[in-house]
Amino acid sequence: MAQVSLEGIRKVYPNGFQAVESTSFTIQDGEFVVLVGPSGCGKSTLLRMIAGLEDISDGTLKIGDRVVNDVDPADRDIAMVFQNYALYPHMTVRKNIGYGLKNRGTPATEISAKVEDAAKMLNLTEYLDRKPAQLSGGQRQRVAMGRAVVRDPALFLFDEPLSNLDAKLRNQMRIEIKALQRRLGTTAVYVTHDQVEAMTMADRIIVLNEGRIEQIGTPYEVYHNPASTFVASFMGAPPMNLIEAEVAEQQVRINGYDGLMPAPAAYVGPVTLGVRPEDVELNNQGSVTFRVDILEELGAHRLLHGTIAEQPFSVLVGKDEDVQTGETRVTLKPDALRLFDAETGKTL
């Protein structure tokens, strides 16, 4: 078990490209941290630097109390689950799981006992003598997990481990991984581009964009109080509505629209107004006109796509709400309004 701390970690490639800007944060012992962001945001590079598969250009990386910048991956006391699982195709499940132990000189009887334990934990016992090619995607995923678990490392690293599974298996494995990590109490860093995974699995989420940390926070904080328009639009499906507006005299006015609403913060000037689709109510006395173009049936909800004052906007309503395309009146919940700087996109 260990706490992981990054101090001013940076990655610059020989060609001058800066994949990760100076980054500092600390992961508490036993915490499940998810690095999330669009592809190319530097999340995988960050993870690979923690693993030791990528050199650290600058800064200090500590696992526990030890500075590990120059420690070989094999000696960092970590285990990693890869996106494509990276199982050794010519070895049986048993050998795959035990390979790391064998290389560390663990006695054969101990290896076999530990492999059996891990297999039992992951429901793999009956597959131990098969090769990876004879397993389903979900089973391969479990073997990759087994390979990580068996070594009882100080730190788990996950590199988009669920992205090769179909939607149903993904939901199931998400819960299993989380439960397993809880049970073992091992610190975990998990990389994904899927914000649903980030929301459901993380103790804390780190949102990255273009090699920079946009926000660090609990799923609740990141969802409800996004630090920037980037976070607001990246986290949550459907994403937060972002429309151009103007604040004056404690009032918000949507551009091209007359209605006024109380502003949540004291500010004067152009802003980007953010509101989650579920924080909008259909209301005949509402102050804003919403033009519904398309009605998307989601089962438990209905998602209405349309425009407010010519700007794209969507509203999430209950499944029983009776809606037609065309114009309707809505109210934006005052305490759900978020204001962002129109220039920088940072929260105000």
Place this chain on the structure above:
Amino acid sequence: MKRAGFDNIWLPVALLLPQLMIIAIFFYWPAGWALQSSFYLQDPFGFGSTFVGADNYTSLIGNDHYLRVAWFTVVFSILVTFFSLAIALLLAVKADKVLRGAKSYRTLLMWVYAIAPPVAGFLGILFFDQSTGPMTRFFQMFGWDFKLGVDYNATATAMIIVSVWKQIPVNFIFFLSGLQSIPRSVREAAMIDNRSATGRFWQVTFPLLAPTAFFLLIINITYALFDTFGIIDALMKSNPGNNPMTLVYKVYLDGFRGNDLGGSSAQSVVLMVLVLALTVFQFRLVERRIHYT
């Protein structure tokens, strides 16, 4: 190189050493030596050599026999390449089309690959035998008094036929695998868009096969230049006389039988330049091919 390579120094050096040593001794040294001796005139009795500059090269250009050999090599290469590619393409297209027996046809059409060129040449001697050869009789039916090893054109014809025969399997294998790698969906789209099978072939299949064909073109020219040595040597029964021969055969003849070291080296260098040009051409094609796929 891989993203996360190992950092050791001595292990990779040790791993590379055998290959580098063999290459240094049996490739760079001889190649450099050929280049050097192409500028010298070797005393026929082995008593030293004199620097003669580009004389060995200029005397090649003025040498009628060399030019004749060069001309034959060009004609030979073009004919061998064309016929072996054309026949192999026809067979590959048919083998790709039929459902029944496709695998057997593949086996039957490719196994000749494994026959050594001089052995193929020896079979040629029997088929083109002056008195009893069936091919000789076939040509006699058309009034051609076919005399292998005596008549220049007859010997050349036999060399071309045997060389084409020997090269069909390689081309067939590459064409067939090229055809089979064309996605099913593309063929099905073409079936919907064009009802003529011939049209489909020339407008859809053939362009998709073009990279394979270009690649094979180079392979076949290289084959005609170098790998036919055994066939040619067998068919002339090691008796050059008035027989047609390729440039490589002439290098061998002048260097080993004629003891004209400088001349032979100069010829080697000319061939090297030729092959280099071909290879550069090929690399550029291969690069393009990688971009396409």
Place this chain on the structure above:
Amino acid sequence: MADTTLEAPAATRRPRRIRWETVGDHVVLILGSLLMMLPPLIALTTASHDAVTIHREGLQLTLGDDLGKNFKNALFEKGGFTKNVNGMLMLMNSFILGIGFAVGKIIISMMAAYAIVYFRLRFATLAFWIIFTTLLLPLEVRILPSYEAIQKLGLTNTYTGLIVPLIASATGTFFFRQFFLSVPEELAEAARIDGAGPWKFFIDILVPLSRTMIAAIFIIMFVFGWNQYLWPTLITTDESFFTLVRGIKQIVLTYTDANIPEHGLALALAIVAMIPPVAIVIFFQNWFVKGLTESDK
């Protein structure tokens, strides 16, 4: 089809159409197969006749009585100029050349390709070019200087001189490099995290992963080595080092220069020279085709 009940009254079975196009395809393929098959087959039938028949009537299409005798003599009777080599010795030499060349090439080129692909080496690019330049010049164009080099090293009439210079080309290295590059990166990374060093990774993971590739390249290289002609012709003058392919011309010349040429014997020997490479190509044709087309020669 199951719709017969509905159309029962007027149901007449549709006549089975002969698809002339398909027939045409098969005709072309059968002709092509005959073109490829017949010469060696006729060689086989002819080899079953006695010398006089072949000399007088040429190639034979039927099986004669002397097949066994010709093969026995070809393999065990001492021939050649010096009369002290037989077919068996040449057969053995051919196997030594074919297998020695293939195995040597695979080992050396796998090691070199591994060093180039998996190590952070400052001179990796340089080594790459030094090695891959050799792809440019086949042995045939540098035959004379290569021979001189072998002679200076005193390696004429040795298996080393016969085999090692043939290995001095990068085809195998290029092939394995391509394959190693196609192995997922994560495999090496997982192995590093699992504590496997470079040597362990090579032996435990990479070599077993390459099994099919090794088999494919072995077949191609074996055939290539077996069929070598020019190089053995120069390097081996001592008949006890003759391979079948190298010896065939000499043998043919001595057999055919006799009053009644021993074509039956010569053909039998030619067939012996064909069988091993042909057999390996036919039996392992899937590997062979894979190796040939994926290595791009």
